Amino acid sequence: MKxxxxxxxxxxxxxxxxxxxxxxxxxYLDIIKSADLAEYGPSKGSxxxxxxxxxxxxxIKNELDKRIKKTGVSxxxxxxxxxxxxxxxxQEHIEGFSPEIVAATYAGGKRLKEALIVRPTSETIIYKIIxxxxxxxxxxxxxxxxWANVVRWEMRPxxxxxxxxxxxxxxxxxxxxxxxxxxxxxxxxxxxxxxxxEILAIPTIAGVKTAxxxxxxxxxxxxxxAMMQDGKALQLATSHDLGQNFSKPFGIxxxxxEGKLNYCYQTSWGMSTRVIGALxxxxxxxxxxxxxxxxxxxxxxxxxxWPKEKxxxxxxKKAVNVYKRVRRIFRVELDASEQHAGQKFYEWxxxxxxxxxxxxxxxxxxxxxxxxxxxxxxKRLVExxxxxxxxxxxxxxxxxxxxxxxxxxxxxxxxxxNNWVQFKKEIKKNNFxxxxxxxxxxxxxxxxxxxxxxxxxxxxxxxxxxGKCMYSGKPTKTRVLFARAY
Amino acid sequence: MKxxxxxxxxxxxxxxxxxxxxxxxxxYLDIIKSADLAEYGPSKGSxxxxxxxxxxxxxIKNELDKRIKKTGVSxxxxxxxxxxxxxxxxQEHIEGFSPEIVAATYAGGKRLKEALIVRPTSETIIYKIIxxxxxxxxxxxxxxxxWANVVRWEMRPxxxxxxxxxxxxxxxxxxxxxxxxxxxxxxxxxxxxxxxxEILAIPTIAGVKTAxxxxxxxxxxxxxxAMMQDGKALQLATSHDLGQNFSKPFGIxxxxxEGKLNYCYQTSWGMSTRVIGALxxxxxxxxxxxxxxxxxxxxxxxxxxWPKEKxxxxxxKKAVNVYKRVRRIFRVELDASEQHAGQKFYEWxxxxxxxxxxxxxxxxxxxxxxxxxxxxxxKRLVExxxxxxxxxxxxxxxxxxxxxxxxxxxxxxxxxxNNWVQFKKEIKKNNFxxxxxxxxxxxxxxxxxxxxxxxxxxxxxxxxxxGKCMYSGKPTKTRVLFARAY
Numbered sequence: 001m002k003x004x005x006x007x008x009x010x011x012x013x014x015x016x017x018x019x020x021x022x023x024x025x026x027x028y029l030d031i032i033k034s035a036d037l038a039e040y041g042p043s044k045g046s047x048x049x050x051x052x053x054x055x056x057x058x059x060i061k062n063e064l065d066k067r068i069k070k071t072g073v074s075x076x077x078x079x080x081x082x083x084x085x086x087x088x089x090x091q092e093h094i095e096g097f098s099p100e101i102v103a104a105t106y107a108g109g110k111r112l113k114e115a116l117i118v119r120p121t122s123e124t125i126i127y128k129i130i131x132x133x134x135x136x137x138x139x140x141x142x143x144x145x146x147w148a149n150v151v152r153w154e155m156r157p158x159x160x161x162x163x164x165x166x167x168x169x170x171x172x173x174x175x176x177x178x179x180x181x182x183x184x185x186x187x188x189x190x191x192x193x194x195x196x197x198e199i200l201a202i203p204t205i206a207g208v209k210t211a212x213x214x215x216x217x218x219x220x221x222x223x224x225x226a227m228m229q230d231g232k233a234l235q236l237a238t239s240h241d242l243g244q245n246f247s248k249p250f251g252i253x254x255x256x257x258e259g260k261l262n263y264c265y266q267t268s269w270g271m272s273t274r275v276i277g278a279l280x281x282x283x284x285x286x287x288x289x290x291x292x293x294x295x296x297x298x299x300x301x302x303x304x305x306w307p308k309e310k311x312x313x314x315x316x317k318k319a320v321n322v323y324k325r326v327r328r329i330f331r332v333e334l335d336a337s338e339q340h341a342g343q344k345f346y347e348w349x350x351x352x353x354x355x356x357x358x359x360x361x362x363x364x365x366x367x368x369x370x371x372x373x374x375x376x377x378x379k380r381l382v383e384x385x386x387x388x389x390x391x392x393x394x395x396x397x398x399x400x401x402x403x404x405x406x407x408x409x410x411x412x413x414x415x416x417x418n419n420w421v422q423f424k425k426e427i428k429k430n431n432f433x434x435x436x437x438x439x440x441x442x443x444x445x446x447x448x449x450x451x452x453x454x455x456x457x458x459x460x461x462x463x464x465x466x467g468k469c470m471y472s473g474k475p476t477k478t479r480v481l482f483a484r485a486y
Numbered sequence: 487m488k489x490x491x492x493x494x495x496x497x498x499x500x501x502x503x504x505x506x507x508x509x510x511x512x513x514y515l516d517i518i519k520s521a522d523l524a525e526y527g528p529s530k531g532s533x534x535x536x537x538x539x540x541x542x543x544x545x546i547k548n549e550l551d552k553r554i555k556k557t558g559v560s561x562x563x564x565x566x567x568x569x570x571x572x573x574x575x576x577q578e579h580i581e582g583f584s585p586e587i588v589a590a591t592y593a594g595g596k597r598l599k600e601a602l603i604v605r606p607t608s609e610t611i612i613y614k615i616i617x618x619x620x621x622x623x624x625x626x627x628x629x630x631x632x633w634a635n636v637v638r639w640e641m642r643p644x645x646x647x648x649x650x651x652x653x654x655x656x657x658x659x660x661x662x663x664x665x666x667x668x669x670x671x672x673x674x675x676x677x678x679x680x681x682x683x684e685i686l687a688i689p690t691i692a693g694v695k696t697a698x699x700x701x702x703x704x705x706x707x708x709x710x711x712a713m714m715q716d717g718k719a720l721q722l723a724t725s726h727d728l729g730q731n732f733s734k735p736f737g738i739x740x741x742x743x744e745g746k747l748n749y750c751y752q753t754s755w756g757m758s759t760r761v762i763g764a765l766x767x768x769x770x771x772x773x774x775x776x777x778x779x780x781x782x783x784x785x786x787x788x789x790x791x792w793p794k795e796k797x798x799x800x801x802x803k804k805a806v807n808v809y810k811r812v813r814r815i816f817r818v819e820l821d822a823s824e825q826h827a828g829q830k831f832y833e834w835x836x837x838x839x840x841x842x843x844x845x846x847x848x849x850x851x852x853x854x855x856x857x858x859x860x861x862x863x864x865k866r867l868v869e870x871x872x873x874x875x876x877x878x879x880x881x882x883x884x885x886x887x888x889x890x891x892x893x894x895x896x897x898x899x900x901x902x903x904n905n906w907v908q909f910k911k912e913i914k915k916n917n918f919x920x921x922x923x924x925x926x927x928x929x930x931x932x933x934x935x936x937x938x939x940x941x942x943x944x945x946x947x948x949x950x951x952x953g954k955c956m957y958s959g960k961p962t963k964t965r966v967l968f969a970r971a972y
Contacts, residue, residue: 048565058561101594102567108639
């Protein structure tokens with residue numbers, strides 16, 4: 001923490017951004033700082049999400065919320081403070097979370113008889129509450145989602161990736177059958193996967209966690225894993241099939257169609273502000289932030305340029321005109337400030353604005369505008385009459401290109417291996433390594449200690465063939481993705 | 487708390503709703519329960535906002551957020567946990583809030599060296615952080631808003647009105663001049679006032695708090711006061727002119743245009759889930775919830791009616807048809823369930839759906855639909871061709887009528903008095919009482935003890951004349967609104 005804080009102070013003085021090749025971690029922090037997305041708060045590991053960072057989160061939230069609601073889920077809100085005994089009801093769950101727990105012990109000037117836990121996740125409190133909502137199968141399924149802040153004490157904080165508090169959505173459902181719950185968990189995994197692809201422009205690998213990496217209390221944890229530009233993996237979202245692991249301790253019972261009492265089958269699933277960290281590490285370059293147009297708070301910036309003072313009036317007038325037209329359709333800023341054109345370009349580039357429209361004396365004369373793309377920096381002179389269509393086309397193209405680029409990058413650095421020697425060699429290069437692997441907690445632990453890699457997931461799209469475990473040589477059907485991870 | 491919890495359990499058994507005349511408090515809880523808006527959570531005074539209640543909050547939030555952003559404010563997010571020493575920096579502030587504070591003392595398995603306070607409001611932490619954002623007048627104004635949960639320990643909890651945790655937005659600004667800050671505080675008061683009128687259909691009286699009722703740490707607190715159907719006042723929103731009261735202890739300095747170092751002038755302002763309580767108590771009746779169309783999660787319900795089974799198919803088909811047309815424009819539900827028509831009507835009425843469309847065999851034959859308004863229960867048969875226009879007109883009319891009705895109700899129960907005998911008589915009737923009053927903390931305290939009324943605000947729209955204080959007889963220009971309050 002101290003070391004990182006010092007680094008931040010240093011970067012305050014310099015204008016440049018560390019290159020990815022030189023120091024990926026420092027580059028990441030420099031991008032956040034230069035795009036003005038976030039900073040550390042006064043208490044350990046806490047984060048301030050600044051207006052530009054929060055605007056990205058709002059766009060993510062609006063779009064994801066729509067997609068979640070489309071599957072029949074309603075939003076609701078449950079208490080932040082969880083009585084300790086509730087959290088203790090599911091044994092694996094509390095064991096998994098206890099090192100991260102923050103507990104309130106004083107309230108209203110008095111010591112509390114029972115500590116209140118600041119929610120690290122809400123399974124326990126939500127399940128306690130919905131147990132009162134369900135009597136028969138007619139009350140099922142329960143499909144709810146909550147947008148909330150959660151608190152998990154962090155020893156090695158890192159902006160967006162690991163902070164003591166973060167924002168997320170957590171979905172919680174209860175069903176009459178095991179199969180329905182499993183299908184819901186998989187459906188939400190698909191919602192996240194499509195969202196990652198179409199909105200974040202991030203390709204993901206879908207899989208199931210091994211027992212050692214599973215959510216505390218889940219029967220199965222489904223996950224989406226994405227590759228960052230340093231080759232490491234980042235978990236983008238998880239969806240848990242909880243089976244009856246929570247419904248039994250919390251007494252979530254229902255009378256089924258045959259009149260028998262049964263426990264519900266449940267799921268929970270979430271995506272957090274962590275994805276902003278992923279966005280940065282997947283798309284940005286050494287100049288600054290690059291944002292997929294879908295979640296760019298500013299999609300287009302209009303910059304008038306007047307090398308000679310005499311042209312100023314006419315150029316600015318045209319730019320204002322263009323700005324007014326274009327903002328009816330896109331999220332647009334006009335930068336008619338006094339700064340040098342180069343300085344302006346640089347500032348908007350660092351903030352990740354997808355398209356810059358330059359208007360100078362030549363453009364005014366020809367009734368054209370110069371469109372410059374942030375990612376490729378390609379320039380195109382277009383007729384002002386068709387400017388809106390051209391911007392639209394370019395934004396769609398950029399959104400697709402960012403996805404394709406990330407996909408190609410990942411594919412190039414994903415290798416299949418069939419023995420332990422190859423495995424170690426490829427992990428050392430920070431590649432994604434896919435191998436036949438027979439699940440075994442102890443071996444996973446050994447691999448982690450020796451290579452720093454973890455089993456990210458058992459890949460969902462299996463080939464159906466039997467192979468030999470790359471470590472033990474035993475026959476197995478499961479292919480596992482290994483990688484070093486955030 | 488215990489008593490209230492018992493009452494809730496009782497109402498679980500009965501189907502009816504207590505009348506306002508019989509027991510206003512119980513009526514309020516019955517409305518919440520029968521409209522399925524919220525319930526108490528497992529820890530003292532905590533609240534669960536159920537899907538129907540949360541959908542109202544989402545509509546409030548979306549609309550208010552738009553209006554706040556229109557004034558140039560950006561959203562951001564600041565940490566939940568505030569180091570205790572930060573909260574202690576402004577003396578009046580901590581004194582005002584200390585009885586309500588919830589403190590975290592354990593984290594990550596260890597006792598914390600310094601307690602972390604779960605935010606009761608965010609002035610202290612936000613001002614600590616933004617002090618690092620400001621160097622010169624060029625960085626001003628800072629205009630930010632945060633949508634968040636806050637925690638204040640409550641001894642007498644009441645759903646929506648007083649709960650240990652609630653949701654709100656809190657705006658925070660910093661300016662170069664005293665006047666600019668004052669104008670911002672007043673501008674936000676106007677935003678809230680227009681919002682209350684146009685969206686919540688609640689008329690308000692705008693004023694300034696007396697010193698005894700002022701926000702802890704503010705120079706001036708502007709407020710909006712609304713009358714509930716029992717004649718009591720509820721504070722709908724507040725906007726604080728903080729002057730330099732926080733900028734000095736938090737060192738929020740800037741270099742002004744003349745190169746001199748000065749402290750910023752600040753404001754903060756907020757509206758919370760409390761307004762849902764106000765919505766209920768202003769508009770609802772003995773049948774159930776009444777919602778202004780603007781914030782009704784379901785604006786229209788389409789109900790097919792088939793007294794004879796032979797008509798069922800044709801009636802349901804028409805209803806589905808109408809539903810599909812209407813939902814393109816409005817928030818609509820179709821209720822083609824097996825229940826008795828009367829039962830359906832009652833359920834949707836309790837939930838406060840503004841318009842019910844009935845379609846029976848006669849309506850099918852005539853190609854018409856029956857529009858029934860929730861508030862007046864007036865019925866109108868309209869041609870299906872012009873259904874959308876008619877619904878639109880009716881919703882606008884209902885929105886206006888609800889406001890007018892509330893305004894007339896309030897005006898009827900607002901009296902001007904000029905002496906202490908009259909004052910007591912009118913307060914006893916739970917009226918709003920307006921009187922010339924020379925501000926005096928001790929006298930306010932006496933009035934409160936003797937009558938239960940508090941000075942809600944010094945009315946902003948003064949007459950400019952001088953009158954005699956209704957209590958002391960001293961000459962004064964200020965006219966004050968007194969009432970018993972929530």
